[in-house]
Amino acid sequence: MNGGNDSDEQDFYSIEFPMAFETATTPRANDYEVAVELRRCDVTLTVASYQVFSPLYGRASAIDKENVKCLVPCAKVPKPGFQKVRFAVRPINSFGTKGKPICLEHK
Secondary structure (H helix, E strand, C coil): CECCCCCCCCEEEEEEECCCCCCCCCCCEEEEEEEEEEEECCEEEEEEEEEEECCCCCCCCCCCCCCEEEEEEHHHCCCCCCCEEEEEEEEEECCCCECCCEEEEEC
């Protein structure tokens, strides 16, 4: 995906994920943390992190049902080698509490 113009061209990874829905015991997610992580053995290092909101986060939860998108510059994602690279997405509620991540391994 091309995210720049002709004079300042830059490539991006387009990360798209479903929004987290509220339940009786968990409040609605207001925003999401998209992290680029390096994993080697039992160690995880976050090398880049982005905060994104769902497209209609200011509307009622019955209306806000679209997938959430985040563009991550390729320059921020290390090449996979002896360590594994993954994208982790965590929902964050209005109290700042982070939920469990969903992850995608970079190949």
